[in-house]
Amino acid sequence: MAAVVPASAAVQAHTAASCYKQSGTHWVCITPGAFCPAAAHARYGYAKVTKSKYKCTYKTSDPYWRWRRA
Numbered sequence: 001m002a003a004v005v006p007a008s009a010a011v012q013a014h015t016a017a018s019c020y021k022q023s024g025t026h027w028v029c030i031t032p033g034a035f036c037p038a039a040a041h042a043r044y045g046y047a048k049v050t051k052s053k054y055k056c057t058y059k060t061s062d063p064y065w066r067w068r069r070a
């Protein structure tokens with residue numbers, strides 16, 4: 001049986017995803033701590049809310065590429 005997602009949650013997820021995009025050599029509207037795509041590896045991005053600078057980095061202690069404070 002498939003899980004039912006409330007319409008408001010689906011709209012919010014789509015709105016957040018549509019904000020996240022590449023702009024030249026950096027990314028805009030990222031979510032700090034979130035996974036980052038392969039195209040963003042070792043690149044910089046700016047947080048959606050605070051506009052702070054983050055970098056997509058990999059750490060062996062947390063073996064995933066994530067947006068971390070630059």
